[in-house]
Amino acid sequence: xxxxIEQAVEIALNSNxxxxxxxxxxxxxNQVKDSEDGWQMCLSLFMNDRKRSPAVRFFALQVVxxxxxxxxxxxxxxxxxxxxxxxxxxxxxxxxxxxxxxGATDADAVFMQNKLAQTITFFFLLSYPNTWxxxxxxxxxLSSMGGSQFSNGRGLQLFLRILxxxxxxxxxxxxxxxxxxARRNTVIKDAIRVRDMAKLASAWMExxxxxxxxxxGYLIVENCLRVIGSWVSWIDISLIVTPQxxxxxxxxxxxxxxxxAACDTLSEIISKKMKSSDKFELVSLLNLPQTxxxxxxxxxxxxxxxVARLVNVVCLDxxxxxxxxxxxxxxxxxTENLLQQLFPFAxxxxxxxxxxxxxxxxxxxxxxxxxxxxxxxxxxxLNPARHSTLTSILNTVILKIRYDESMDWSNGTEDSENEFLxxxxxxxxxxxxxxxxxxxxxxxxxxxxxxxxxxxxxxxxRDVELGLFELGAYGDGLRNAAALPTKGQGSSKAMEVxxxxxxxxxxxxxxxxxxxxxxxxxxxxxVKNSKFFETHPQIVPQVLEIFVSNxxxxxxxxxxxxxxxxxxxxxxxxxxxxxxxxxxxxxxxxSDLLVIKxxxxxxxxxESDMSADGTDxxxxxxxxxxxxxxxxxxxxxxxxxxxxxxxxxxxLTPIFGDMEASLPRAPEDPQQAQQIHHDIMAVxxxxxxxxxxxxxxxxxxxxxxxxxxxxILVSLETLSGLEIIREASRFAFARMVPVVGHQILPExxxxxxxxxxxxxxxxxxxxxxxxxxxxxxxxxxxxxLDMLDQLLTPLLSxxxxxxxxxxNGSTDEEIQQTDIKKAYLNFMMGLLxxxxxxxxxxxxxRQIFESVIQSIAHYTSISSDASIKKMGSSIYTRLEAIMKTx
Numbered sequence: 001x002x003x004x005i006e007q008a009v010e011i012a013l014n015s016n017x018x019x020x021x022x023x024x025x026x027x028x029x030n031q032v033k034d035s036e037d038g039w040q041m042c043l044s045l046f047m048n049d050r051k052r053s054p055a056v057r058f059f060a061l062q063v064v065x066x067x068x069x070x071x072x073x074x075x076x077x078x079x080x081x082x083x084x085x086x087x088x089x090x091x092x093x094x095x096x097x098x099x100x101x102x103g104a105t106d107a108d109a110v111f112m113q114n115k116l117a118q119t120i121t122f123f124f125l126l127s128y129p130n131t132w133x134x135x136x137x138x139x140x141x142l143s144s145m146g147g148s149q150f151s152n153g154r155g156l157q158l159f160l161r162i163l164x165x166x167x168x169x170x171x172x173x174x175x176x177x178x179x180x181x182a183r184r185n186t187v188i189k190d191a192i193r194v195r196d197m198a199k200l201a202s203a204w205m206e207x208x209x210x211x212x213x214x215x216x217g218y219l220i221v222e223n224c225l226r227v228i229g230s231w232v233s234w235i236d237i238s239l240i241v242t243p244q245x246x247x248x249x250x251x252x253x254x255x256x257x258x259x260x261a262a263c264d265t266l267s268e269i270i271s272k273k274m275k276s277s278d279k280f281e282l283v284s285l286l287n288l289p290q291t292x293x294x295x296x297x298x299x300x301x302x303x304x305x306x307v308a309r310l311v312n313v314v315c316l317d318x319x320x321x322x323x324x325x326x327x328x329x330x331x332x333x334x335t336e337n338l339l340q341q342l343f344p345f346a347x348x349x350x351x352x353x354x355x356x357x358x359x360x361x362x363x364x365x366x367x368x369x370x371x372x373x374x375x376x377x378x379x380x381x382l383n384p385a386r387h388s389t390l391t392s393i394l395n396t397v398i399l400k401i402r403y404d405e406s407m408d409w410s411n412g413t414e415d416s417e418n419e420f421l422x423x424x425x426x427x428x429x430x431x432x433x434x435x436x437x438x439x440x441x442x443x444x445x446x447x448x449x450x451x452x453x454x455x456x457x458x459x460x461x462r463d464v465e466l467g468l469f470e471l472g473a474y475g476d477g478l479r480n481a482a483a484l485p486t487k488g489q490g491s492s493k494a495m496e497v498x499x500x501x502x503x504x505x506x507x508x509x510x511x512x513x514x515x516x517x518x519x520x521x522x523x524x525x526x527v528k529n530s531k532f533f534e535t536h537p538q539i540v541p542q543v544l545e546i547f548v549s550n551x552x553x554x555x556x557x558x559x560x561x562x563x564x565x566x567x568x569x570x571x572x573x574x575x576x577x578x579x580x581x582x583x584x585x586x587x588x589x590x591s592d593l594l595v596i597k598x599x600x601x602x603x604x605x606x607e608s609d610m611s612a613d614g615t616d617x618x619x620x621x622x623x624x625x626x627x628x629x630x631x632x633x634x635x636x637x638x639x640x641x642x643x644x645x646x647x648x649x650x651x652l653t654p655i656f657g658d659m660e661a662s663l664p665r666a667p668e669d670p671q672q673a674q675q676i677h678h679d680i681m682a683v684x685x686x687x688x689x690x691x692x693x694x695x696x697x698x699x700x701x702x703x704x705x706x707x708x709x710x711x712i713l714v715s716l717e718t719l720s721g722l723e724i725i726r727e728a729s730r731f732a733f734a735r736m737v738p739v740v741g742h743q744i745l746p747e748x749x750x751x752x753x754x755x756x757x758x759x760x761x762x763x764x765x766x767x768x769x770x771x772x773x774x775x776x777x778x779x780x781x782x783x784x785l786d787m788l789d790q791l792l793t794p795l796l797s798x799x800x801x802x803x804x805x806x807x808n809g810s811t812d813e814e815i816q817q818t819d820i821k822k823a824y825l826n827f828m829m830g831l832l833x834x835x836x837x838x839x840x841x842x843x844x845x846r847q848i849f850e851s852v853i854q855s856i857a858h859y860t861s862i863s864s865d866a867s868i869k870k871m872g873s874s875i876y877t878r879l880e881a882i883m884k885t886x
Contacts, residue, residue, distance in 0.1 A: 002045045005032055006056045013055055032063060039067040039079070043087065047094055054109055061115050068122040073181075084126065091120060092138065099155045100145045107154055117161035121169055124162075125184070129191040136196040140203060150203070150210050153220055160223040163200075167230040189234055201239035204228055208248050218257050225252070225261040229268035237272055241282055250291060256300075263306040267313045276321045280335055283314055289341040301354055308349035308360035315339065315346050315364035323371050340385050343368070344392070351396045355423045358400060362426060365393060369433035376437055387438070394434045394445055397427045401469065403462040409517040411559045428473055435477055443497045446474050450501045454508040461515040468510075468521035471501050475529050502532045506539050511546065516557040523552055523567040530574035537578045544582065547571060548589035553626070562622040565593075569625035572632050576693060581640075583633040583647055593626055594651065596658065596682060598674035620678055624685040627651070631689020645700045651686060652704055655679045659711055666719055676715050677724045683708045684732030691738045702740045709736060709747040716751070720758045727763070730755060730770050737777055745783035748774060752791055761802040762816060768795075768823040772830040779834035788831075788839045793848050799824050800855060818868070821859050825871045828856070832878050840879075841886060849886075853879045 011017045011025035032038040042060035045052065064087070071079045079087075098108065108116065128135045139162060142155030150156065168175070170185040177185070192200075207224045211217030232240055252262040270283065292311065297304045318339040322332055346361045372386060382390065401424050403409065410417050435442035453459070453467020478494055505525065510518055526533075526543050533540050546552060552564040572579065587594075598620070633639075634647040659679045666672040687705055690697070712729050719725040733751055737744060752771070759767050771788075778784035802820055831837055840849050856879060860872030 001041055002048065002052075004028070005041065005045060005060075006052050008032075009056045009059045010053065029059065033066055039064050039083075039087075043090055047090055054112055058112065058115055061119050065119055065122055068119070068126060072122060072126055081131075084123075084131070087123060088127070088132065091123065095142065095155075095158065096145070099142055099152070099158055101152055101154055102145075107157075113158055113161050114165070117158060117165040120162050121165040124166060125169060125188070128188060129195060133195070136192075136200060140199070143203075143207075150207055153211075153216065156207060156211075156220050157223065160220065160227055163227045164223065164230065167227070171231070171234050173233075193235065197235050198239060200231075201235070205245055205248060208252070212248075212252055212255065212258070221252070221258055222261045225249075225258070225265040229265040232265075232269050232272055237269070237274065237282070240269060241285065246286060250286075253291070253295065259295075260303045260306050263303065263310050267306075267310045270310070270313050270317065276317075276324055277331060279317050280321055280331060280338075283317065283338065284334075288314055289338070289345075292342075292345055301357070304349075304352065305354070305357045305360055308346075308352070308357050311342060311345045311349060312361045312364040315342055315361070316367055318342070319364065319367045319371050323374065336385075340389070343389055347389075347392050347396050350393070351400060353404065355419065359423065359426075365430060366433075369393070369430060369437065372437045373433060382438060387441075390434060390438060391441060391445075393430065394441065397430045397434075398445070398449055398466070398470065401427050402466040405462075409461075409465070409515070411516070411520070413559075424469075431473060432477055439494065443474075443494060446470050447497050447501055450474075451504060454504050454510055459510075459513065461513055461518060464510050464513060465515070465517050465521065468505075468518065468525060471505065472521065472525055472528065474498060474501070475525070479528075498529070499532060499535070502529055503536065506536075506542065511551055516555065516560045519551045519555065520560050520563060523547065523564055523571075527567050527570045527574065530571065533575055533578055540575055540578045541580075541582065543571065544579065544586065548586060553590055553593060558619075562619055565622040565625045569629040569632075572629040573692065576632050576636050579633065579636060579638075581636075581638040581643075583630075583636070583639050584643065586633050587630055587647055587650065590626060590630075591650075593623065594630070594654075596620075596623070596655070596675065596678045598671055598678045600670045600674050620681075624681060627682045627686040628689035628692075631686045631691075632693045633689075635690045635693020635695040637695055639695065641698050641700075644695065645698070645704075648690070648701060648704055652683070652708060655682055656708070656711055659715060663715055663718055666715075673719055673722055673725065676719065677722075677728045680712050680715065680725070680728040680732050683712070684728070684735040687732070687739050688735040691735070697739055697741075702743060705736045705740050706744060706747070709733065709740070709744055709751075713747060713750055713754075716754055720754050723760065723763070726755055726758060727766070730766060734770055734773055737774065742778055742781055742783060745778065745781070745787065749783075749787045749790075752787060756791065756795060756798065759798075761805075761820065764799060764802060765816075765819050765823040768799075768827040771795075772827055775830045775834050775836060779836065785836060785839060788836060789842050789844055792839055792845045796848055796852065800851070803859075818863075818865060821863065821868055822865075822871075825856070825859070825868060825875060828852070828875050829871060832875065837878075837882055841882065849883070853883060 005028075008025040008028040011022055012029055014022070017025070032041065042063035046057050046060040046064070051057070067079050068087075071084075107113075124132070124135055132138075139159050142159050143150040143152050145152045145155055170188055204224055204227060208221060211220045211224075228240060249262050249265060253259045255262075266286070270279075270286070274282070288310075292307060295307060297307065318335050321335045322339070343364075346364050349361045350358050350365060352358045368389075372382070372390065375382075403420070407417060407420060408414075412418055412421060431442070431446075450467045450471045453464045475498055478498055502525070505522070511522060523546075533543075547564065547568045548554070550556065553561060553568055555561040555564055630647075630651055634644050639647075659676055662672040662675045662679075666676055683705075687708075690701065690705075709732075712732055716725055716729045729751060733744070733748060737748075755763075755767055771791075774784060775788070799820065803817055803824075831839065839845060840852065853876065856872050856876045860869055860876060863869055863872070
């Protein structure tokens with residue numbers, strides 16, 4: 001039978017096995033696991049003198065584990081007390097045979113040792129302390145087999161692995177356990193503390209003493225340190241923190257091979273929960289400032305990271321002691337002195353070139369800054385020592401924020417840069433905290449960095465980028481009131497500093513460096529700080545000239561260029577009252593960018609994608625911002641009506657011509673259909689800019705957009721089967737309505753009729769939202785009433801039909817149906833709130849009115865969405881009132 005098990009396991013694990021035979025082998029293995037005597041066969045297989053393959057023996061222990069766990073968790077009697085005794089004797093016999101230095105020549109592989117340790121741990125949970133009270137004594141004898149105490153390295157390795165496995169099962173706080181298991185583990189830990197903990201702690205110390213000097217002791221000492229570090233969280237700390245014990249561990253810090261493990265152990269010892277006064281005594285006893293100062297970190301990155309973690313743990317605890325109110329001033333004074341000795345190490349690690357190392361002290365840095373902020377709120381001034389520490393933190397953070405020499409700017413397209421930018425974002429939070437603690441220190445330091453970056457002829461782009469980043473961070477903090485005050489004299493000074501830096505920026509020649517990151521920072525800064533130009537309007541033409549140059553919208557870097565299109569629009573929108581009559585100059589400068597050329601996106605199968613979201617949205621969406629900016633520029637007050645009309649036609653006429661040229665081929669050519677989609681979207685976006693400019697709309701302007709509406713309807717009639725054309729037409733008309741007004745109602749009636757006949761269920765949501773906008777804009781006008789009167793019955797029939805189709809368990813379909821219900825209720829609420837309820841009871845729609853009331857009641861009653869229930873109840877009440885008047 002053992003041979004059959006071995007054969008089945010090997011077939012099941014062989015990737016080249018025949019699938020049918022492999023399935024049979026796996027079924028056989030499962031049968032062995034589930035059989036009553038499977039554990040016996042597998043234990044015998046594992047114990048057999050003729051060692052089988054490691055994979056087979058691993059499987060054998062898994063079957064034994066399953067039987068033990070079932071007895072442990074479920075109380076199944078597949079393993080009775082006699083069976084447990086048999087397993088115990090078998091395991092001890094195997095250990096005495098295989099882990100005796102005078103016995104077998106080949107030790108189990110590490111993974112097999114770990115598996116055996118896990119099996120023994122499961123047995124331990126079943127038997128300690130009741131049926132196997134001498135568990136630890138028996139294991140300790142392993143260390144003496146074949147020689148003096150703790151001389152058996154093979155036995156010690158298994159002993160330590162068992163202790164590590166026990167920690168995972170009974171004490172690891174990262175594992176979530178049921179209340180029953182937690183109670184069982186508490187009983188076991190209590191028993192260990194009373195019966196065996198002193199001898200175990202003594203054994204660990206002796207192991208360290210005996211094996212640290214030995215050339216072959218590395219793994220044993222490392223695992224022993226891991227055991228101490230893990231077990232210390234729940235045992236009596238006084239068993240470990242003794243002068244002799246600590247002297248041994250500190251001595252191991254001088255061993256290059258083992259110092260990392262020793263450092264981890266110290267971190268765990270210090271992390272142990274205890275009273276704050278005891279924690280201070282512990283840290284004082286360890287004399288860490290002197291110890292850390294004597295360590296030679298060199299180029300050992302991993303060890304440096306571990307020491308940083310140790311410093312972080314200690315500083316965290318000391319800051320928390322300072323932050324507690326109940327302690328005597330003497331304790332706090334001593335704690336402050338110790339912290340001032342240790343925190344320079346934390347700042348040194350914060351400045352480390354490796355982000356993983358510097359990140360280790362982020363928690364302590366954050367906690368210290370948080371403490372200083374609380375102290376400020378308590379009206380406690382910064383003493384010189386704290387001010388010095390705060391200054392060091394800020395200077396270190398600024399240096400760390402700079403791009404290092406090994407990294408190039410890629411605008412976030414490289415993984416290494418993304419990791420740096422993530423760290424930079426976290427460092428910026430430290431700057432904000434410093435600003436909240438000491439405004440003057442922050443303002444003086446940041447302004448110095450910014451001014452230095454703007455001065456000089458030969459400058460590294462990294463230094464300039466740092467200065468512009470800091471200028472942006474300063475402004476963001478001021479606007480968000482997260483870092484700087486916004487009221488009183490402090491706010492005035494902060495704004496003066498910001499305006500001074502912005503003035504220096506706009507008068508500097510930093511753009512001559514020609515680096516894309518500098519160009520992008522410049523544009524972002526002038527947009528974010530647009531209020532600066534209220535007091536410096538003379539600079540606006542200069543900034544606009546930069547925007548339309550190869551620094552901005554004409555940049556050779558595509559990422560910068562597309563971003564510049566949006567930033568140019570934002571600057572125009574925010575500063576439109578300051579631009580003056582520069583529309584013609586600006587339009588001429590960017591006219592080459594207003595040429596639309598569509599590209600048809602491809603599906604995964606290589607076919608063209610003409611769905612609503614199947615647009616070459618990358619650059620085209622950005623280009624739309626240019627059309628909106630143009631609309632604003634030609635619609636500000638200083639532009640005369642004649643010039644506005646002339647510039648309006650210069651934008652629209654090429655679009656009309658393009659639509660006319662593309663339409664004949666569009667039904668058969670996806671690219672031409674895409675071209676028309678883009679043209680329609682550009683018209684709608686341009687109209688939005690016209691409306692946003694602030695200049696009263698003239699009749700010639702309205703007439704041009706009426707012509708645009710008619711051109712769109714011609715395209716829609718030909719291409720109504722394409723969702724992208726329907727979506728673009730709805731988009732454009734929604735934005736032309738505020739420009740043209742009620743004169744566009746006849747065209748809208750045609751649009752609505754064509755959209756309704758073709759729209760899919762998902763489009764109904766946007767369609768009803770569009771109708772809601774029309775109802776609001778044209779409420780009370782006969783044209784909208786007539787259109788709704790004709791539209792209502794077919795629209796509601798489509799809505800009821802879409803909601804009657806079962807979602808078939810699809811989450812997306814369920815979400816869509818919920819959204820349709822919300823859109824339907826919003827549409828009905830719009831009718832009622834805008835005085836258009838008459839269309840519900842007109843001769844044409846009277847027959848569907850009762851169905852409307854029933855639908856509202858039904859959707860309200862079955863929905864679990866609170867917003868639907870609330871809105872539905874309100875609509876139902878109002879509709880019932882209308883019904884009573886009929």
